[in-house]
Amino acid sequence: MTTTTLAYAALSADVPLAPFRFERRDPRAHDVVIEVLHCGVCHSDLHNARNDWGNANYPMVPGHEIIGRVVAVGADVTRFQAGDSVGVGCMVDSCQHCKACAQGHEQYCAQQSTYTYNARDRQDGSPTYGGYSTNIVVSDKFVLRVPAGLDLAGAAPLLCAGITTWSPLRHWKVGQGSKVAVIGLGGLGHMGLKLASALGADVTLFTRSAGKEDDARRLGADQVVLSSDAAQMAAVAGQFDLIIDTVPYMHDLNPYLPTLALGGTLVLVGYLGELDPMLNTVPLIMGRKSVAGSLIGGIAETQELLDFCGEHGITSDIEAINIDEINGAFERMLKGDVKYRFAIDMASLKG
């Protein structure tokens, strides 16, 4: 007994998203059937829908920042029951036996984790369809519990933008006394400020554009540095234990390396591609500094984030939209015109 699902899908790279109807699978013994309530709109939704990365499969139903309510569970599911508030992020499965999976780093699964959309189910090979839809069926190991009291629409972006900044903050052991900088104030950047601040770090925002001071401070920054201002950059030389670089396009890392403290790390979470201009190794060697990368986060880590956000009352700043506004929202995202994440109210899809 499959479930007929309403969705918005891209049917090819060059047409707008449009209404689409398909069947979700009958729940397996370990599956959770979730009514989608809210779905955050990630930059990668746009890139995937338009085949910017060359690996698109159509029809494609985007969406991997999913918050919903459990409506049914498979026979062997014990951790969830109907009515629970839950989340689903970028992954819905992984091999479960490689070293990365065994360590709870499913995002680095040696056999590649199964993405929430634009992938294939590991068991039956059917396409995975994401959260721009009325419901989703997900193996219980990849379903997250949403703490009571969190605004559900604002919680949706925690599943990607949140965990993508949380994972490096935790891996590099940020806490009281840490000095952290975030490059870029978008969906990821604004979560980086909130989370680093809540962890007790001293937090700086690097931005190219003036006028973000008030917002940055409200979001948790102790300091804002204009990266285009050489004097401001020189004033923070040798400061940061960790820099989280959220910029999603090609940019010059070299000006930031001198602002790392001895032993500090600049971690890229937004940009996949070649480092142009070329990275200069001198500041790395002269201060045992590192340039690293980090990809979303594991499932246990994501639950830890949600619990932390529940304790600290942290959600994303969102602008709620109806599903029929999604194509306009994509255009606004390309212009950076959103504070700081669109979240689709999925009730608009059923109406």
Next chain:
Amino acid sequence: MTTTTLAYAALSADVPLAPFRFERRDPRAHDVVIEVLHCGVCHSDLHNARNDWGNANYPMVPGHEIIGRVVAVGADVTRFQAGDSVGVGCMVDSCQHCKACAQGHEQYCAQQSTYTYNARDRQDGSPTYGGYSTNIVVSDKFVLRVPAGLDLAGAAPLLCAGITTWSPLRHWKVGQGSKVAVIGLGGLGHMGLKLASALGADVTLFTRSAGKEDDARRLGADQVVLSSDAAQMAAVAGQFDLIIDTVPYMHDLNPYLPTLALGGTLVLVGYLGELDPMLNTVPLIMGRKSVAGSLIGGIAETQELLDFCGEHGITSDIEAINIDEINGAFERMLKGDVKYRFAIDMASLKG
């Protein structure tokens, strides 16, 4: 009462090293006066003498892999006495009060450590002259103790080539169960193999040239991978916790990144400059990998290395030369024609 010192010096960038005579300072209360017995020949001696880095001061007496015997000590020196076997490495002083110095990382001194040659003494501004000389006068904090039983000529390269590979091995916590690779089999590379192996790691050599198998295994490698062979490179995908890259010239890091394990680090110790071809961030992000740099090592760390080498009977493989062979040795180094370090027998300077 200064000490007249015989040395070999570069008088300009374009002439061979030649005999030179100067006065060492009268020992201060904390100084140790050392008769130089052996001095290793580092690639940076050649680069500095020829002003390849644009910051040469002449006359220049190179040499920062110094082994000698204490002949006198200042009034306040308690840790050393005449007759002790001692070493001096790349640094003879530092500010002693910045955070790096306080942590024992004098090589990263915020006010720049004082290099053993081509620098200026912090107290009187006089030029520092290195170990291609009959004696040297050094503040006791920068004098290392050489354990009994170590071959003194073979111990000289520990002071730079040795500590440069030891510091990252220790910082990244290499030990039993670690998988380490070394890129390049020169002065640094051969020490990397010996030290990583003695620490209990499983050790691989990456090399561009066939025919190094026997030597590499003798030096501690468990495996040799031809970096020009795509099949051999693919066979070690995802293997290494730490790669120590000793290559001193521009080279492509991209083929090595996929051979790092999840969370692994490639640390550059030999190449100062721009990464051309451009570094691609995809393998960094897809496996939380890092590209880092590391510079020699601190004084306490260098003593730890010497003690470790004493316990394990580790020295550098050297070819002893007389001081009047130094210019020919420079030419052979440029061709990679040395196994694996020249060490000057300083008796040849007095004869």
